[in-house]
Amino acid sequence: MTTRLLGAALGTTLLASFAGAQVYDTVCFESFDYPAGSLQGQGGGTGWANTWWSNGGTPQSADVLVPGLDAIGGCARDVLENVGSYRVPDSGAWPAITENLQFGADGAEIWIDFLAVRAPLGDDEYGGVSLNLQFVGEKLFLGSPFQTYEWGYQVPGGASGTVAGSSVDVPTHLVYRIQFQPGDEQLSLWVNPASDHPTTTPDLTAPVPDMRWNEFRLQSGVFTSVHGYDFDALRVTTPRLEPGFAFCFGDGAGTACPCGNNNDGSNGAAGCANGVNPGGGAMTAAGDASVSADTVVFTATGVQPNQPGLFFRADNAVNSGLGNAFGDGLRCAGGNVIRLGTVFADGSGTAVSTSSAGAGLSAGDVKRYQYWYRNPAGTPCGAAFNLTNGYEITWGM
Numbered sequence: 334m335t336t337r338l339l340g341a342a343l344g345t346t347l348l349a350s351f352a353g354a355q356v357y358d359t360v361c362f363e364s365f366d367y368p369a370g371s372l373q374g375q376g377g378g379t380g381w382a383n384t385w386w387s388n389g390g391t392p393q394s395a396d397v398l399v400p401g402l403d404a405i406g407g408c409a410r411d412v413l414e415n416v417g418s419y420r421v422p423d424s425g426a427w428p429a430i431t432e433n434l435q436f437g438a439d440g441a442e443i444w445i446d447f448l449a450v451r452a453p454l455g456d457d458e459y460g461g462v463s464l465n466l467q468f469v470g471e472k473l474f475l476g477s478p479f480q481t482y483e484w485g486y487q488v489p490g491g492a493s494g495t496v497a498g499s500s501v502d503v504p505t506h507l508v509y510r511i512q513f514q515p516g517d518e519q520l521s522l523w524v525n526p527a528s529d530h531p532t533t534t535p536d537l538t539a540p541v542p543d544m545r546w547n548e549f550r551l552q553s554g555v556f557t558s559v560h561g562y563d564f565d566a567l568r569v570t571t572p573r574l575e576p577g578f579a580f581c582f583g584d585g586a587g588t589a590c591p592c593g594n595n596n597d598g599s600n601g602a603a604g605c606a607n608g609v610n611p612g613g614g615a616m617t618a619a620g621d622a623s624v625s626a627d628t629v630v631f632t633a634t635g636v637q638p639n640q641p642g643l644f645f646r647a648d649n650a651v652n653s654g655l656g657n658a659f660g661d662g663l664r665c666a667g668g669n670v671i672r673l674g675t676v677f678a679d680g681s682g683t684a685v686s687t688s689s690a691g692a693g694l695s696a697g698d699v700k701r702y703q704y705w706y707r708n709p710a711g712t713p714c715g716a717a718f719n720l721t722n723g724y725e726i727t728w729g730m
């Protein structure tokens with residue numbers, strides 16, 4: 334391919350557009366995939382800092398029951414009244430949503446979901462999953478508050494609420510979202526939503542007092558005849574933080590693609606249609622845009638398999654961020670171009686950057702990125718090369 338990038342960039346005003354579905358990262362997950370027996374000391378799942386501690390006496394405070402409530406392994410059944418089982422997620426891997434290794438930094442959005450049911454024929458009067466501060470105590474209870482027999486929440490010694498019509502005697506998928514803010518947090522609950530991260534109106538919302546947490550507790554109690562609550566598929570997720578945002582799309586909304594080859598939207602926010610993909614090539618980014626700890630990685634999808642392309646960095650968003658015709662596509666980033674390496678697409682038409690995107694930069698620098706790739710197969714305008722959308726990053730410390 335040619336190694337010369339054409340044209341000086343014009344304009345620095347960016348017309349940004351946000352597109353694509355939010356991606357969530359899993360902080361920790363536990364499906365209780367253990368043999369039937371004590372939960373004490375079990376250490377499976379992902380994203381945990383320790384093993385289950387279930388009051389190691391006899392009887393244990395929780396047992397593994399097989400089969401569970403999800404399709405994997407068993408579940409946890411709380412079997413000792415008013416005594417919890419505890420486990421600590423590995424918070425060290427999540428600096429953006431933690432403070433002093435406790436979850437709940439201002440601005441963090443944390444989702445907690447699990448399956449739960451009161452044990453068959455059981456008559457416990459409460460049961461749920463608590464968010465604790467280890468060795469300090471319970472900060473928020475997620476489950477069925479005392480004598481409500483519906484699913485909801487309770488602030489220890491404070492407000493509570495439940496979703497009318499829900500029932501602790503029906504296996505239920507509870508999805509909680511906590512939006513951590515300065516001062517009070519905002520809690521939302523969906524009961525059996527259609528997706529794991531619903532965008533529908535929550536079944537319950539409530540402010541809860543300012544809190545941090547770093548430990549789960551499973552607990553139930555106060556029974557007359559049959560004790561127990563079952564819990565399964567306990568998970569914490571958080572929205573993946575993008576280091577910046579995409580701009581300059583070959584979808585016809587801005588600058589038209591060079592030969593009527595606007596993309597058809599099938600590859601999300603992307604560049605112009607190419608010879609192998611009517612959706613065009615799309616570039617996304619993940620990682621931390623920190624000049625001192627750069628982990629930004631770009632991924633281009635929908636390009637021609639097994640062909641080379643160039644990730645590059647530039648100062649400007651071309652044509653006020655709308656781009657100019659260039660080859661079979663649109664040139665979105667220009668001015669003071671720095672090459673970030675030639676990368677061949679794999680057999681599925683995906684290329685992942687391998688060079689530092691932030692090398693030599695200072696905090697506060699704003700840079701534009703793009704992937705310029707060869708596309709001889711079916712080249713729509715005859716240029717045999719094309720480009721993805723652009724991507725802008727404002728670099729931090």
Ligand SMILES: [Ca+2]
Nearest residue numbers: 364401405407
């Ligand atoms: Ca399970």
Ligand SMILES: [Ca+2]
Nearest residue numbers: 514515516543
């Ligand atoms: Ca707060």
